[in-house]
Amino acid sequence: MTLEQYQLHPQHDYYLTHHGAKDTVTGSCHELRINDINLLIDCGLFQGKDSQPLNIEFDIDHIDALLITHAHIDHIGRLPWLLAAGFDKPIYCTQATAELIPLMLDDGLKLQLGLNQKQREKVLAHLKTLIVPLEYNQLKNIKGRQVPSSWSLGKEHEHTRDFLSFCFKPAGHILGSAYIEITLPNDEIIVFSGDLGPRNTPLLPDPISPKRADYLVIESTYGNKTHDDVATRSKRLEVIVEKSLLDGGVILIPAFSVGRTQELLFDIERLIEHSIETESTDDDYWQQLPIILDSPLAIEVTEQYMKFHELWNKEAQDGLSVGRKRHPMAFEQFVMVESHKDHMRLVNRLTSTNEPAIVVAASGMCNGGRIMNYLKALLPDKRTDVILAGYQAQGTLGRDLQNEYSYVEIDGDKVEVNAHIHSMSGYSAHADRDDLLEFIEGIESDIKQIHLIHGEPETKAEFTDVLVKKVNAEVIV
Numbered sequence: 001m002t003l004e005q006y007q008l009h010p011q012h013d014y015y016l017t018h019h020g021a022k023d024t025v026t027g028s029c030h031e032l033r034i035n036d037i038n039l040l041i042d043c044g045l046f047q048g049k050d051s052q053p054l055n056i057e058f059d060i061d062h063i064d065a066l067l068i069t070h071a072h073i074d075h076i077g078r079l080p081w082l083l084a085a086g087f088d089k090p091i092y093c094t095q096a097t098a099e100l101i102p103l104m105l106d107d108g109l110k111l112q113l114g115l116n117q118k119q120r121e122k123v124l125a126h127l128k129t130l131i132v133p134l135e136y137n138q139l140k141n142i143k144g145r146q147v148p149s150s151w152s153l154g155k156e157h158e159h160t161r162d163f164l165s166f167c168f169k170p171a172g173h174i175l176g177s178a179y180i181e182i183t184l185p186n187d188e189i190i191v192f193s194g195d196l197g198p199r200n201t202p203l204l205p206d207p208i209s210p211k212r213a214d215y216l217v218i219e220s221t222y223g224n225k226t227h228d229d230v231a232t233r234s235k236r237l238e239v240i241v242e243k244s245l246l247d248g249g250v251i252l253i254p255a256f257s258v259g260r261t262q263e264l265l266f267d268i269e270r271l272i273e274h275s276i277e278t279e280s281t282d283d284d285y286w287q288q289l290p291i292i293l294d295s296p297l298a299i300e301v302t303e304q305y306m307k308f309h310e311l312w313n314k315e316a317q318d319g320l321s322v323g324r325k326r327h328p329m330a331f332e333q334f335v336m337v338e339s340h341k342d343h344m345r346l347v348n349r350l351t352s353t354n355e356p357a358i359v360v361a362a363s364g365m366c367n368g369g370r371i372m373n374y375l376k377a378l379l380p381d382k383r384t385d386v387i388l389a390g391y392q393a394q395g396t397l398g399r400d401l402q403n404e405y406s407y408v409e410i411d412g413d414k415v416e417v418n419a420h421i422h423s424m425s426g427y428s429a430h431a432d433r434d435d436l437l438e439f440i441e442g443i444e445s446d447i448k449q450i451h452l453i454h455g456e457p458e459t460k461a462e463f464t465d466v467l468v469k470k471v472n473a474e475v476i477v
């Protein structure tokens with residue numbers, strides 16, 4: 001495969017190459033060559049219709065380090081193949097990302113590669129020896145292998161150094177997510193956005209624009225869309241939870257492993273806390289509504305959200321202190337379901353009793369996993385509510401539910417759908433068009449180039465139209 005190298009600066013050997021995520025939404029992997037320093041930024045897996053063979057189709061011998069923006073599979077999924085290809089250089093990421101990477105990869109190694117526990121442990125142990133966690137804003141230098149004498153020649157090269165430095169800044173997308181600010185040897189700055197989160201989410205702080213970016217490599221997944229705002233989604237959620245408390249129905253949340261699930265849990269808990277305070281509903285009422293996490297991965301990821309509570313936004317952190325009856329993530333309220341036996345017992349119990357409950361179970365698009373047993377048992381019950389908090393691909397049960405079919409097929413059985421199905425776009429972990437624009441317009445310096453990545457071609461075209469009107473920069477699609 002020949003790949004286009006983009007020269008960033010006409011007088012310097014600064015090149016950007018995209019190994020994926022240029023024309024697709026998934027499989028993010030970029031190579032930055034700065035003189036003789038070579039960095040990879042992310043190493044993601046192609047997903048869905050972008051699927052490609054799981055190999056590393058580019059040369060990696062010259063790479064000095066890998067920088068990871070966050071732990072979603074489309075940014076880290078090819079790590080096992082990178083290791084298999086012999087990669088043994090440092091992998092830099094934030095501390096929370098370092099904890100999440102093995103959790104997220106373990107699932108893929110099990111499901112996609114069919115590795116047993118021992119094999120998976122071996123891969124992950126090797127990976128952990130390469131990972132170097134950094135604090136947010138902690139500067140890290142990477143030195144070139146040699147200093148070519150020509151660097152010190154010529155006036156315009158006067159200020160160049162033989163190293164670059166980088167740091168991670170909060171991206172507000174998922175726990176540990178970061179955009180990367182790299183200061184080049186000539187003092188210019190290139191920023192890789194990774195995935196940016198939306199503004200005003202209840203749990204993570206909003207991303208703050210960098211002060212300066214000469215080159216900006218930015219995602220544009222939702223560059224032509226606007227999401228439900230936070231107030232709208234909270235209001236909708238409140239109605240669903242109130243109804244569940246009244247009629248004893250179960251709220252089913254097909255879970256995406258990380259991000260939305262925790263935001264949603266946080267929002268639900270906050271709403272119930274609020275209703276207890278304002279409507280003098282007694283605590284017992286709340287006690288009737290257990291939050292059931294029936295997904296080993298969601299449990300582990302949620303534990304990481306708890307552990308890294310210093311990364312939450314101020315409002316969420318305030319919830320940790322005085323005046324609050326429960327923990328903002330209601331950890332003690334969670335019913336963790338680990339074994340399959342307990343899982344089946346719970347499905348039967350919720351089907352045969354009148355108990356309200358919130359159940360979080362994988363998979364997010366209802367195309368497998370423990371959510372299937374709940375759906376099969378509870379879709380015929382009109383008291384049931386299903387909250388679809390993410391994108392539902394064509395051909396999945398989630399999409400059939402979204403289309404409001406009156407019957408669906410589960411395990412070959414026809415299942416009647418009397419449950420209420422709610423699609424909530426406000427729980428996307430991605431910045432929408434307005435969030436992206438605010439991030440870009442918040443950059444104080446002039447931007448020379450904006451490289452759009454992560455987006456369907458028409459999305460990028462529409463976003464480019466908006467961008468060129470607002471920002472005086474060359475937009476490269």
Ligand SMILES: [Zn+2]
Nearest residue numbers: 070072173195
């Ligand atoms: Zn992501």
